[in-house]
Amino acid sequence: MVPKHARYVIIGAGIHGLSTAWHLAKELRARNRGDGRDILVVDKAQIGAGASGIACGVIRNNYFQSAMRELMAHSVSVWESDPQAFAYYPVGYMQIAPESMHADVVQIYEEQRAIGYKSVLIEGEEDCRAYMLDLFSDWQAPGVTVILHEKRGGYANNIKSLQGLAGKTQAEGVRIATGVRVTGLRLDGGAVTAVETDQGTIQCDHLVVAVGPWIRDIWAMLELPDRISVTTPDGRIHPDRPMWTYWALQEGTIEVNPNEFMDNRGNFPPVLHVDSDAPLYDDVDGGLITDRMWGIYYKPDFFVGGVQGGTAPYVIDRPAEQVAVDPYGTKSPEFVVKDDFIRMWTSALAHCHKRFEGKRHLYRREPSGGIGAFTPDSFPVFDVFRQNAYVIADSNHGYKMLGVGALVAKELLGEPQALLEPFRFSRYATGKLHPTSNSPFPWS
Template structure:
C-alpha cells in the first residue's frame, strides 16, 4: 500500500485524505501533517459562503459537485442552504446572463431576473425594506448558501479519522525530496505527497526540485460580524452579494459587499479587499497578525454604510453598530482560479486560490486522480494553462477572483 502524506489540515487536505482512504478501502498509510492544527489556516476563519457566481464556466460543475457533498448531510457540515443572490448593475448584467445559461447547462438551478423594477420586486419579496438603487440584474441560486466553517472542519476531520487517516498536528514540512518528506519531527518516507497548504503554497512549492512557475498574488480579505442595536437579518435569509456603481462615502466605484446572517445575532459582512505584497508575512495568520489581521474604522464605516443603503432596517448611522471585523492574507494563482494537478514526481497539489468551501469537491476529484483516474472536471485547472494561454476569464465585477 502506497504511503501518502498530505500537507495541510484545512478543508482541502482533510477532504483529499478522506477520499483517498475511502477509495482505497482503508486510511492506513494516509497521514495528514499540519504545522499548527486542524483549521489553523484560511479554513478556520472562512466566511463559508457557497455560491456559483463565477465568470468561469469550468467552475460551475465543481460548485455543483461541492453542493452535492453538503446536501448529503447539511447538518453535519453546518450547511445552511438558504440561497445566494448576486445583485449587479447594468455593467455586469450580460455576465450574469451568461452565468445563468451555464448554470442551466450543468444542472445548477438559478433564477435570472432582469430589469430594475423586477429586481426590486424580487428582493422586496424577501427583504421588504430593500431600497438599493441601480441594480438591473440578479441571479438567485436556490441551492447555494453558507457553511459554518468549524462544523465543516469537524465533520471532515471526524470522517477522515474514522476512515483510518492519521492526523498529526504541530509537524511542519520543511523539505520535499523524492521518496521522503523532511519535517520538524524527522524525515518521513513517502510514495505520494499531496500539497494542500492554502496560502503557504508560495513557500512550499519552491521546496520542489523543479517547481511550477506560478506567480501567486495576495489580497487582504476583510470581513466580520456586525451587530445593529435594533435590527437584524433572519437566520433563513439568503446570502446577498451586492455589486453597485452608486457613489457612497468611503467606497470606490464600482464597489461590492456580501452579507449573510451571522452565527449569532449579527450580520456577517465582507468586501473591499486590499492588495498585499507577494512576499507578505503569512505568520501569524489572519486575525492574529498585528497589521494584516486588522481592519480600520473606515472599513467598518464603509460596509455598514453600504448595507444600510440597501436595507432600510439598518438606518440610524454607524453608532447603532457594534463591529468586530478582521483581515486575512489570501493567496491567488495568476488568473485567480485553482490549480489542481501533479506538480512534481509523486507530488500532487490542491491549490484552491482562496475559493474554499464552494470547491469542497476538489478533494474527491484529486483523490481519484492520485489513484490514477484522470478527471475531466479538472482539465481547466491544470498548471500548464498559463503557458498555453488557456487561463480563466476575468469578471466584470469589482472582485478580481469572481
C-alpha cells in the same frame, strides 16, 4: 512522534487536505487497494488553523467561468450530502448587480440552467426592485437591473464543518498529526521521497500539498519557479509574472440580532452579494466613500451572533517573498481589517437595507480578516509536480470547494478528472486562461 513512512502524506488540515484524505481513504477501501491507515495528514498547528478556519463560510455557484461553475456544482452536491455533519445551511445565494454586469449574470444563469443547477433570473430595474421588496420591505439599493437567485448553496459554520469533516476522515482510519511543521522535502530522481518535519522525517510514496496561503513556501521546497511566463488568450506572452500574489481579505460582523435579518415571510434569507456602480456615501457623515464599482456580501451568523460579511479584497503591494504569512489571520495585526473597511461595509449595508442605517456602532471590534495567495489569473491550480507531488493551490476559492478532494482522490489513483482539467498549470503556457467578469471581486 510522526511515523517513519506513509504511502500518502497530505500537508494541511483545512478543507482541501481533509476532504482529500476522507475521499482517498474511501476510494482505497472500495478498490481493495488499502484504507485510511495508508494516509497521514500533517498540520503545523491544528485543524482549521489556516484560511478554512477564518472563512465566512459562503457556498455558491455564482461564477462567470464555466469550468468554475461546473466544479462548484459538484462541490455543492458534497455539501448537500450531509448538511448536519458539515453544519451547512442551504438557504441559497443571490447575485444582485447593475447594468454593467447584466450580460455576465445572464450568461451565468444560462450556463447554470444548461448543467441543471436551479436558479431564477430577474431582469430590468423595475422587476428587480419588486423582487427585492417582496423579500425585504426595507430594500432601498438603486440601480439594480439583474438578479440571479441560486436556489442551492448557502453557508456553513467554518469550524464545525471542519470538525465534521475531520470526524469522517478519522472514522476511515486516517491519522491527523497536528503541531507538526514541515521544514523541507527530499527530492530524488525528480520525485519527492520524504517530508522533513520538526518531529522527524517521513518517507512517502505520494505527497499532497493543500496548504492555502502557505503554498509559496512548499512551492519553493518543490524547487518550482516563483516567476513564470503567462500567455494570454490573445497569444501575447507576458514574461516574469509572479506565481503568487497575496491579497488581504476583508470581512467582519455587526452585532445585530440575527433574527432581525429575516425576509418578509419570517424566513432566513439567502446569502446576499450586491455589486453596484451607484455612488456609496458614508452612513454617518454623508461623505462620498467611492463613485467606482463596489461590492459586498452578507448573511446572518448565528455562530457568533450578528450579520457577517465582507467586501472585495485588496492586493498586498509587495513581492510575495516579503509577505509574512505567519502569524496568520486574526493574530496578524498587519492584515486584520481597519476602519476604512468598517466604514465602507456598514455604509454599504445601510445603502441596501434601511434596517442597517445607523448601526455602525454595533460593529464587532475584534480582529478579523486574513490573507490569501492568488495565482497569476486568480483561479486554482490542481496538478502534479515532481512526478508524485499533487498540488492543490486554490487561489482563495478553497472553503466552498469541498468536493475537490473527491476528484483529487480519483486522480491520485490514476483516474484523470475532466472537472479538474481546465485548472492545470500548463494553461499559463498555452493561453487557455479563464475568462474574467466585470465584478469587482477577483474570484468571480
